[in-house]
Amino acid sequence: MTADGTLTKDDSRRVAIVGGGLAGSLLALALSERGYGVDVYERREDPRVDGAEGGRSINLGLSKRGIQALTEVGLIDVVMPLTVVMRGRVIHAPDGSTRFQPYGKNRGEVLYSIDRSELIRLLLDRAERQPGVTLHFDHRLLSVDKGRRELEIETGGTARRVAADWVICADGAFSRCRPEMQRGMRADYHQEYLEWGYKELTLAAGPDGESVIDQTALHVWPRAHGLFVSHPNRDGSHTLTLFLPHEGADSFETTKTPDDIRALFQKYFPDLLPMLPGLVGQWTSRPTGSLLTTKTAPWRFDDWMVLVGDSAHAVYPFYGQGMNSAFEDCSALLSALKTHGGDRAAAFAAYEQARRPQTDVLMELSKANFVELRQKVSSPWFVARKRLDVALNRLMPKTWLPIYTMVSHTTMPYADARARALKQDRILGAAAAALVGMIGGGLWWVMRH
Ligand SMILES: Cc1cc2nc3c(=O)[nH]c(=O)nc-3n(C[C@H](O)[C@H](O)[C@H](O)COP(=O)(O)OP(=O)(O)OC[C@H]3O[C@@H](n4cnc5c(N)ncnc54)[C@H](O)[C@@H]3O)c2cc1C
Numbered sequence: 001m002t003a004d005g006t007l008t009k010d011d012s013r014r015v016a017i018v019g020g021g022l023a024g025s026l027l028a029l030a031l032s033e034r035g036y037g038v039d040v041y042e043r044r045e046d047p048r049v050d051g052a053e054g055g056r057s058i059n060l061g062l063s064k065r066g067i068q069a070l071t072e073v074g075l076i077d078v079v080m081p082l083t084v085v086m087r088g089r090v091i092h093a094p095d096g097s098t099r100f101q102p103y104g105k106n107r108g109e110v111l112y113s114i115d116r117s118e119l120i121r122l123l124l125d126r127a128e129r130q131p132g133v134t135l136h137f138d139h140r141l142l143s144v145d146k147g148r149r150e151l152e153i154e155t156g157g158t159a160r161r162v163a164a165d166w167v168i169c170a171d172g173a174f175s176r177c178r179p180e181m182q183r184g185m186r187a188d189y190h191q192e193y194l195e196w197g198y199k200e201l202t203l204a205a206g207p208d209g210e211s212v213i214d215q216t217a218l219h220v221w222p223r224a225h226g227l228f229v230s231h232p233n234r235d236g237s238h239t240l241t242l243f244l245p246h247e248g249a250d251s252f253e254t255t256k257t258p259d260d261i262r263a264l265f266q267k268y269f270p271d272l273l274p275m276l277p278g279l280v281g282q283w284t285s286r287p288t289g290s291l292l293t294t295k296t297a298p299w300r301f302d303d304w305m306v307l308v309g310d311s312a313h314a315v316y317p318f319y320g321q322g323m324n325s326a327f328e329d330c331s332a333l334l335s336a337l338k339t340h341g342g343d344r345a346a347a348f349a350a351y352e353q354a355r356r357p358q359t360d361v362l363m364e365l366s367k368a369n370f371v372e373l374r375q376k377v378s379s380p381w382f383v384a385r386k387r388l389d390v391a392l393n394r395l396m397p398k399t400w401l402p403i404y405t406m407v408s409h410t411t412m413p414y415a416d417a418r419a420r421a422l423k424q425d426r427i428l429g430a431a432a433a434a435l436v437g438m439i440g441g442g443l444w445w446v447m448r449h
Contacts, residue, residue: 060119061218194292400424
């Protein structure tokens, strides 16, 4: 490869990408633009033929990191018209009252809601248009022969072996490629299932096509026992995602009959009931999904295989960073390949070194945000603390940044964002302690005199 990243005839040209999801299709496009031939092996049928994927999260929150990666591959101008701007969160209290919390102090600090199936269709269309990209749908990876450098792929009930000059595993949270790559290596793998699952419902637009709740915000119904999050769609409808325990009282397991379903809503989300006339039908026809978080090492084998996106680090969706960080992986991998020229092993090593510590931190942040979204957003202390954060950010825009701003509205590495937030917390804690000390000292002085 030349210094500007152009391939020379000595470079291995045929890349196999396992998984034609968000990261896989973005990489297919970007690598073909850099001169690589790409074969994408995707287990499912072509989503452009079959329509939207059933049961997966329908909307995604696109933020700065994803926007940056889409900009680098020249797609942002075609993606943005598919999005709906979300200026902040509307918190719905149990008594039906609502409160708006902006995402940031600047007009630009917003998130964008995008339909997953529209985005994936766009990425696949663009990748397919590139010379040298072949998309193989209904092609499932079964196993990997690292010695012979071949993949075993099953299609139409028949398995066959395909050779690949190198392989990118982009097959998501339940990756087959990752364990195959790590077979025989001293690999670590940690996986946790959340005791809560999720179900998606649709909040239809009103008869005039207008949204029945504010269309320019993410809506949250935070309850200790259940959590609804709603993303707006371009047609005025909203995609509601209910997070609820899998088992126990008021859980997915125990909410089966029409009466159970209505009773659950009456107890926790009464204001939603009149807005969801087809609730029972939706509830019974939509699947219940599970939430998984993983971290693993290594992310690479020699100069032949490398992991990206959820196959390397699935996170809980509570920070809305899974896709954004998967796209950021793609940028980091492309940049490492460019920097290290033809030395792919060095490029993979540099990529893993840059990204893995960051996504390990993202895993922790996403877990913590589950508690925040569920319980803290409705606590007066939390709201006061958020307000103080925003006020300090206004006073010192360069030095004081709320953690949410750093994660969602910048491309600052996640670990740096967390370290900075912890430092800010310590400063606030010390200031609060000093204030309490001063007040206590003042009271003591008054009482003594
Ligand atoms: C409820 C929920 C809400 C979410 N909300 C957000 C959000 O707001 N913002 C955000 O940034 N992220 C969000 N995410 C996370 C986001 O969906 C993922 O992080 C993202 O899809 C990861 O992209 P990926 O390409 O790595 O994996 P995927 O998109 O899962 O793609 C993997 C692909 O590999 C294919 N595949 C799997 N196994 C094989 C095999 N053996 N052979 C061939 N192909 C295979 C799959 O069919 C799939 O097409 C959310 C996730 C959930 C569950």
